[in-house]
Amino acid sequence: MRIGLDMMGGDFAPQEAVKGVKLFLDTVATATNAHLVLIGDEQAIAPLIADAQIAPSNFTIVHAPQVIGMHEHPTKALKEKTQSSIATGFHLLQNGKIDAFISAGNTGAMMVGTFYSIKAIEGVQRPTISTPLPWVNGSFGLLLDVGINSDCKPENLVQFAILGSLYAKHIMKRENPTVALLNIGEEEGKGNLLAQATYPLLKEHPQLNFVGNIEGRHILNGKADVIVCEGFTGNVVLKLAESLHEIAVKRNIKDEYLDRFNFETYGGTPVLGVSQPVIIGHGISEAVAFKNMIILAQQMIETRLLEKIRESFKSK
């Protein structure tokens, strides 16, 4: 498998991207056949790779002289900077030269690139992005959508539930993953119009192990492997949760659980529902995040997650 990595994306690129590659190769790659396609400005990355003493058999550099900045307008930048690492990555993915594409660069450009270059899987109305949510008991759950679908119909939430369940099963290794609907009350019939209309669809869906509504107070309690909501509430929850780690750091609170709200360490989020693996990282990604994103890409390929999604949506 060939995993494409944008070496120029993120606030600490290319240094941290190179360190992440090294970390991956040193700690994980011996057990795999992953070949890394490192996309970026060769003059910037080649010396760093040489310094890191990365064996040439493990990677190929694809030269991409341009960089899309973190604050550039996504559509405009992608159109104008055809030689950028992000544009090049999507080009390689489209043409089957890589099997997955990872970037911690301009999130908007990554979204635009995904939706323009890579098709949604047949039957998927709205691809989605998710976040892991750490549980107090040590494990973690998946919340989706967290921001790209801020207005949703009930059917969209049902599809997020299916996508999330498949991800939980194959990547998070949960047997028969439980799914809950984020809501403002526990009983059926509670909530806004969207939640009220979504509940019976989730309850009756044969592919889902639906366990009912979940309130904000139980998001971190491990009551469900997968929690679905529209992307507005999901994004607010994600960013509020992220701020907990900052608060812990600022207040010098040493707590292993609060450390787990450092989302940077999780790597990135895959765009679920599109026909090829695309993983979007945080702008602040450091080496561990890059390593974890490469591992995630590898897992998505190895578990054939996208084929499972394809089958699932075909059978509907």
Place this chain on the structure above:
Amino acid sequence: MRIGLDMMGGDFAPQEAVKGVKLFLDTVATATNAHLVLIGDEQAIAPLIADAQIAPSNFTIVHAPQVIGMHEHPTKALKEKTQSSIATGFHLLQNGKIDAFISAGNTGAMMVGTFYSIKAIEGVQRPTISTPLPWVNGSFGLLLDVGINSDCKPENLVQFAILGSLYAKHIMKRENPTVALLNIGEEEGKGNLLAQATYPLLKEHPQLNFVGNIEGRHILNGKADVIVCEGFTGNVVLKLAESLHEIAVKRNIKDEYLDRFNFETYGGTPVLGVSQPVIIGHGISEAVAFKNMIILAQQMIETRLLEKIRESFKSK
């Protein structure tokens, strides 16, 4: 002023309600002319009041032999238990026998009672409930709506902003309080359809000091005195925030800031936009919460908050 208090409401009533009354009278009341109207089963509360050595001049007991349980159906219970403390409280409020009504009892019954007994202020489409959100810097902000208006129109959010601003000015003592719109991006034009349509209305409103969008990551950072959103997202945020205190306790994290997520200590939320002061407390309210709710009722009466709201909505 006569402040009515449901002595039977809440998980720890009537003991904690009596303790709260005592605490209020011992620490606050000498500076005020508040007379407390204690509503509940006289046989249950009179001995506790005697034990607490509360001076008879400070209170009047209104006997209400029935209690609405925390899990009873609100409408049914209110209809059938006309001699309950909640039904009696609203009856007294309607007839001008008390100037404010406080209860930590069945929240649904309090909401139903409020909307059936007490009218909305003219011009207010949707009365609202709020929560204080502790800031890392020590102070706190106000988030509304937090659950009774889960589907909103842009005009509703504008009204929440006005109600919140008046509350922030008169009760929280903020000069020209800042108002932000909870959103999933900082720039105008971001967000779901509701947020997109609400932004320009807030921006152009002459009564509001609107400072733009606020993302989940900045909710706890003190960027705005008042944050508005529909009650679905607001309720999820409130309950997630509440769970932080539980997590801190469970993990034995000693931190003054996380302690402030113990919402019980804040007392209760007023129903803003109705024509008389109604304050709804947490079911788990203890003495401090009862004391704080009595103080809040007193402040609402003293500052003539409801008249300010009336004037504000009249001038529109």
